[in-house]
Amino acid sequence: MFLFQILAIAVGFTSFATAFDPQLGFNSFVEVETRSLDEIYQAALKEGGTLTVWHGGDEKTQQNGLKTAFEARFPGMTLNITVDLSKYHDINVDQQIATDSVYVDSVILQTLHDFPRWKSQGALLPYKPSGYDNIYPAFKDVDAYHMGLFIIGWSNTFNTKFLNSSVPIEYTDFLKPEFKDKLVLTYPNDDDAVLYQFDLIMKQYGYGWFEALLVQNPRWVRGTATPATLVRSSNSTYAATFTSSIGLFPSSPLNISHPVEGQFVTWPQTGAILKNAPHPESAKLLHSFILSPEHQNATGSWSVRNDVAPPAGYPSIMEMPGTNPTKFSEWMMDRAAVERLRFFFETRIGSAQGLSPLIDDLPISFPDLTILAEKYGHPTGTGHEAISYQYPLKSGLTPLRNPPFDTYQESLDFLEEETYQRQRLSGSKHAIP
Structure with missing residues (x-):
């Protein structure tokens, strides 16, 4: 018993020693970027011109566009970017931090609850990239340890070839007879942002809505790109989904809508540089590039910056009806509630079945x-x-x-x-x- 007490005390001291409180530093150690992109670029080249990034997502090629744009803008730089589910990336980041073997420079993830914890552990590098002051305050850490880099959001996605006048707007529209056997949805118990979408819907319409949805016999799949892929396919019988993100300007035969009465999920995909990153200047270059107006304007979605015009035909993300991009991070922080909700859905539809969407061999939606x-x-x-x-x-x-x-x-x-x-x-x- 005495031995266990000693071990508990030792563990307590270890945890205390690794905790980190930046309050009394008064931001004196935060680097405020004053260099141009080209000046940061030169510093990055001196590091070797290579950086490693872990990015949340569910298709290996989802960030090929970022890699191409970055390497084209900065010749001689190599962006090694690995896409995987954020809930898997964060575990591996934790292991690197715990074993003092960090080899990743930057992480850009959906698991927004991880960043305050990593900040408290002293695992992140405080840095105000170019454009930091123009990021909406709710999207950035006050001490500049982490910040939203771009906006992701779900939309009602449907194949115009399969629908005539039955364009789904509200979530109750998916309960209409014409959507019987024609819905494909991501397992809510496999993706927290989808889980939050179901939480919002059922808080508005009640459990009866979910029972009626099950009567529609939706196909449950892994990954949020998979539903849009199946809906788009000319070989598929699926007509619609509300658990995918394909941008605000989709290509035929897909189109999108957003609810007027209901709520849809948006959030700032958040990034941070690890304190022990082997290539910090290269990571700073990437974050400053992503936040640059030239890149923010090229995403086809809303910007995290208040000085970048919203996409044509849309208000700014903070003024967009039907969504609150600040709420997802608050919801994610209550891990016990998230866990209970996840198991609630698992008891109704079962555990997520199938291969990881990164290796399931389904062609991605809108492939190059x-x-x-x-x-x-x-x-x-x-x-x-x-x-x-x-x-x-x-x-x-x-x-x-x-x-x-x-x-x-x-x-x-x-x-x-x-x-x-x-x-x-x-x-x-x-x-x-």
């Missing part, structure tokens, strides 16, 4: 042709030039039609159909139904 072709073994050129290629079918199947194609969309449809047929004939359970 180059990425999709390479993913499924088709040679391709770059960009839209690929439509002129005569694709040899490595699967050995006979295509439904022969390339080349008249439009970019036709080439996408061809690759998607070819992939589906290959998976179907091989017996893959992941083939799109």
Whole structure:
């Protein structure tokens, strides 16, 4: 018994020693960025020109656009960015911190509750990147240890080819007979932002809404990109979802809406630089670049900055009806409540089934042709030039039609159909139904 008491005291002292209270520092140790992007760029090159970033998401290629834009803007820099579910990234960050073996420079995650904890542990680097003062106050730590870098939000997403006048606006619209067997939704017990969406809906409409939703026989899937992928597919019977984010200006055949009476989830995807990051200047360059007006204007969504104009046809994120982007972080902080809600849904629909969305082999929604072709073994050129290629079918199947194609969309449809047929004939359970 005495030994256990000693161990408990030792653990207590260890925890106390690793805690960190920045209050009495009065921000004297916070670096305020005064350099231009090009000046930070030169400092980053002197570090070796490479940085490692862990980014929350559910498709490996989701941040290819950021990598391409960053490396094009700063020649000689290499952005090694790994996308995985934020709830898995944070555990691995914890292990690096605990073992004093940090090799990640920057983390950009959905798990907003992690950042105050890491700050209290002294694990983050305080830094005010260019544009920090223009970030909405609710999106940034007052001591500049972490801050929102861009906005993500769910929307009602539907395939216009499958719907006539039944455009879903409110969450009660999804209970209409025409959506029977045509909904595909992310497991709420597998993604906290989706869980929060269900929490908001059921607080408004009650448990009866969820019972009625189950009668609609929705397909439950892992990952928030998967529903939009299935809804978009010409081979799919699914017409709509409300657990995906495809931007505010989707391409045909998809379209979006937001509820007028109900609430939809938005939040600032939050980033921080680890205190022991091996490439701090490179991480500073990335964060300053992401917050730059040039990049904020290119995201196709709302900005975390109050001096960047909102997307055409929309008010600013703080004035957008039907959403409060500050509430998700508050909700995430109550981990006991989140856990109870997660298990509530698990008892109703079961645990999340299937492979991780990062390895399930479903083609991503709105794929770049180059990425999709390479993913499924088709040679391709770059960009839209690929439509002129005569694709040899490595699967050995006979295509439904022969390339080349008249439009970019036709080439996408061809690759998607070819992939589906290959998976179907091989017996893959992941083939799109």
